[in-house]
Amino acid sequence: MTHSVYEALLNSNAVIEFDNQGYILWANPNFLNLMEYELDEIEGRHHSIFLPEFHQHELEYQEMWNQLAEGHAQAGEFKRLTKKNREVWIQGSYTPVRNLQGEISKIVKMAVDITEKKSLADNLEKKNKELLGAATKAKAATDAKTVFLANMSHEIRTPLNSIIGITDTLAETPLDNQQASFVEILQRANHQLMTIINDILDLSKVEAGEMELRPLPFNLQRLLDELEAVLGFRAKEKGLKLSLAIDPDVEEYFVGDADRLRQVLMNLLNNSLKFTNNGEISLQVSVNRTVHKGNLLFCVTDTGIGISKQKFKDIFQPFTQADTTTTRKYGGTGLGLSITKNIVQMMNGHIWFESQPGQGTSFFFTISVPSTTERKTTMHNPWQGRYQLTDVNHNISSSRRRILVVDDVEDNRHLFGIYLQKTAHAVSYASGGLEAVEMVAKEHYDIIFMDVQMPGMDGYEATRRIRDMEIQMNRTPAKIFACTANAFQEDVRKSLSAGCDLHLSKPVRKDTMLKAISSCFNDAQEAIY
Numbered sequence: 001m002t003h004s005v006y007e008a009l010l011n012s013n014a015v016i017e018f019d020n021q022g023y024i025l026w027a028n029p030n031f032l033n034l035m036e037y038e039l040d041e042i043e044g045r046h047h048s049i050f051l052p053e054f055h056q057h058e059l060e061y062q063e064m065w066n067q068l069a070e071g072h073a074q075a076g077e078f079k080r081l082t083k084k085n086r087e088v089w090i091q092g093s094y095t096p097v098r099n100l101q102g103e104i105s106k107i108v109k110m111a112v113d114i115t116e117k118k119s120l121a122d123n124l125e126k127k128n129k130e131l132l133g134a135a136t137k138a139k140a141a142t143d144a145k146t147v148f149l150a151n152m153s154h155e156i157r158t159p160l161n162s163i164i165g166i167t168d169t170l171a172e173t174p175l176d177n178q179q180a181s182f183v184e185i186l187q188r189a190n191h192q193l194m195t196i197i198n199d200i201l202d203l204s205k206v207e208a209g210e211m212e213l214r215p216l217p218f219n220l221q222r223l224l225d226e227l228e229a230v231l232g233f234r235a236k237e238k239g240l241k242l243s244l245a246i247d248p249d250v251e252e253y254f255v256g257d258a259d260r261l262r263q264v265l266m267n268l269l270n271n272s273l274k275f276t277n278n279g280e281i282s283l284q285v286s287v288n289r290t291v292h293k294g295n296l297l298f299c300v301t302d303t304g305i306g307i308s309k310q311k312f313k314d315i316f317q318p319f320t321q322a323d324t325t326t327t328r329k330y331g332g333t334g335l336g337l338s339i340t341k342n343i344v345q346m347m348n349g350h351i352w353f354e355s356q357p358g359q360g361t362s363f364f365f366t367i368s369v370p371s372t373t374e375r376k377t378t379m380h381n382p383w384q385g386r387y388q389l390t391d392v393n394h395n396i397s398s399s400r401r402r403i404l405v406v407d408d409v410e411d412n413r414h415l416f417g418i419y420l421q422k423t424a425h426a427v428s429y430a431s432g433g434l435e436a437v438e439m440v441a442k443e444h445y446d447i448i449f450m451d452v453q454m455p456g457m458d459g460y461e462a463t464r465r466i467r468d469m470e471i472q473m474n475r476t477p478a479k480i481f482a483c484t485a486n487a488f489q490e491d492v493r494k495s496l497s498a499g500c501d502l503h504l505s506k507p508v509r510k511d512t513m514l515k516a517i518s519s520c521f522n523d524a525q526e527a528i529y
Contacts, residue, residue, distance in 0.1 A: 014090075014111040020069055020104045022047045034090075034113055036082040050080040052087070064094070068107055071096045077114065089118040145204065156197055157485035161507035162411040164190045168509060169418055194507070199335040202263075205489070206342045212489050213346055217374045218258035220285065221246060227265055227283075234273055241280035249287055250296070256369035260343050265298070267336040268363050272302035279303030279360070292350040294366030301362040307355040315353070316341045340365075400424045401517070402444065406436040406459065407451040407483070412506075416449060419510045433457030437465045445478050447517060452484035452495065459484070460498040467499040479520045483508055 014031035018024055024042050032039060035050060042049065051061075064074045075093040082088060092111040099105040167186045175183060205211040224244045235242035265283065272281040281302045288297040307315060316337050344351045344365045351365035403425050405416045413429045420427050428445070430436040434457045436448070448466070452459035463480055470477050482495035485506040495503040502516060 014113070016109050016111070018047055018107045018109070020096075020107065022065060022107075025106060031111060034082075034088065034111065035080070036084050036086070041083070052079060052081055068094055068096055069104065071098070071104060077118070087115075088113060089115045152200075155485075156193075157506045158409060158412070160190070160193065160197075161485070162409075162415050164194070164507040164509065165415040165419070169415075199339060202339045203335050206339065211342065211346065213257040213260060215256050215369075216258065217253055217255050217372050218261075219253055220250065221252060223258055223262055223265075224283070224285070227262065227269065230266075231269055231273065235281065238273065238277065240273070240276060240278075242282075243280065244283040245285070247284070247286040250285055251371035253372045253374060254296075254369040255372050255374075256347065256367070260347070261367065261369075264340045264343050264365070265300070267340045268300040271336065272300060272304060272361070276302045276304035276360070288366045290364075290366065292366045294347075294349040294368045295371075296369060297364065297366050299362060299364050301360065303360040306357040306359055306361055307353070308357050312355075316351075400426065401446040403427045403517075404430060404436060404439060404445040404448045404478075406430045406433065406448060406454075406462065408432055408454040409451075412451070416508075416513070419513050423514075433459060433462030436462050437469070440466050440478070441469060444475055447520070448478050448480045449483045449513075450480050450500065452482050452491070460494060463495075463498045463500055481516060 014028065014034045016024065016027040016031045024045050024047060027035075027037075027039060027042065032042075035042075064076075068074055073093065073095050076091075078090050078092055080088050080090055090111040091114045092109050095108045095110075096104045097106050097108055163186075167183060167190060171180075171183045171187065202211065224246065228242065228244050232242055269281065269283065279302070282300070284299045284301075286297050286299075288294050290297060341351050344367060348368035349366040351363065353361060353363045355361040403420065405413050405427060406429075407413050407416070408431055410431075413431070417427055417429070428439065430439055432454050436450070437457070439445075440448070450459045450463055459482060463482075466478070466480065469475070479502075480500045481502045481504055482498075482500040483504045483506065484491065484495070492503045501520065504512065504516065
């Protein structure tokens with residue numbers, strides 16, 4: 001190293017020299033300013049005067065000096081104390097210098113003050129830890145809420161299964177006009193309660209990342225016809241004109257999740273029906289020519305009460321309605337539009353609206369669903385599993401099957417018995433998983449309705465044992481339907497992986513039950529898993 005280079009280093013860095021025992025020989029002004037000492041205050045003193053009273057790396061530091069004494073250069077970041085007892089962080093390099101005899105005559109340390117840099121790094125690390133802690137707490141809170149909602153969904157759906165089932169069965173019996181009106185009120189209340197439960201469950205699925213799309217071929221016109229059939233009566237009751245139309249240049253068949261698209265349209269159309277007292281409601285489907293991504297554009301327009309500009313930014317937030325009086329007057333959870341937005345985004349689309357208070361509202365959304373020439377469609381399956389639900393004759397009394405109903409709730413067993421009493425099927429009952437396994441060991445059943453959440457042996461374990469038995473006994477496998485109030489996608493996967501053929505979410509209606517039985521033994525079935 002030339003003298004000029006050495007001089008430059010001395011001037012630009014904080015430099016101190018020690019003998020090979022660690023006693024201070026000299027320090028330049030930069031080092032003295034950094035450590036707030038005069039040269040005569042430190043000359044001849046041991047380097048330990050710069051160490052904190054308790055040096056957390058004392059052993060490592062001593063080892064470093066042992067290495068220096070053997071002629072090995074060292075470097076690192078060190079915390080030091082100034083004369084005024086101020087802590088500073090130094091990035092230092094220690095270099096042993098040998099004399100002409102090859103002996104170490106001194107150790108030169110060059111230091112850079114990194115206190116500010118270290119403080120920023122420490123603050124950043126602290127903030128990151130705080131953010132990580134907050135994120136962990138938030139995730140724990142979300143997970144706890146998801147578990148709570150799932151449990152509440154199960155607890156509510158279980159009695160609701162009996163309420164809806166018995167109400168529907170009662171509607172099929174001879175009733176006078178007053179009794180029929182009572183049953184109609186019950187059915188409307190059941191429907192409203194199920195809508196609220198499904199909205200809350202869907203929101204928890206969205207927040208838990210559980211909501212999934214199941215793209216299958218569907219007929220767009222048929223979907224709109226179903227919506228018109230469901231909503232037309234309500235519109236007529238309110239004296240409203242309802243029109244649902246598709247532009248001529250829109251294809252007929254598409255591949256997408258028809259059930260989720262139906263849910264989006266039902267949410268928007270129901271909102272229009274709810275908030276419109278005079279005039280009309282329309283749905284128009286066209287080829288998307290807007291700047292937003294997606295191949296289809298949907299527009300739902302009404303002549304209702306409209307939305308005030310102050311509420312524009314909050315309209316897609318969960319639990320939000322135009323105002324609190326809206327909730328009291330029109331009802332609802334305020335979840336529909338939040339869920340709708342999430343579904344549209346999952347379909348690679350965009351949703352927006354235009355509104356004028358007192359004149360009405362138009363909601364627009366785009367989705368990406370490829371068209372198809374395939375004519376085989378799947379529409380509105382209230383269950384998920386290995387078989388395609390098809391429109392077959394529900395009167396299957398000519399084909400007698402042995403059916404086992406497994407449920408720890410007596411009302412549910414009784415309800416399923418009512419559903420099946422006018423068929424030719426032989427129905428048996430088990431109140432738990434273990435009892436079901438013991439019954440299957442004694443005789444073969446064609447169909448098993450298996451509740452999942454039961455005390456003792458649950459439905460998953462019972463299904464696995466039954467499948468093992470069938471293999472050991474070389475039996476024809478029974479069709480096992482998981483029939484449960486657990487409605488998350490993970491519950492569906494658990495049911496199917498345990499060996500169930502179908503997953504039906506409670507409340508299970510009579511029509512769904514008979515259609516599922518028919519489809520499993522009908523030639524029209526097709527595998528979808």
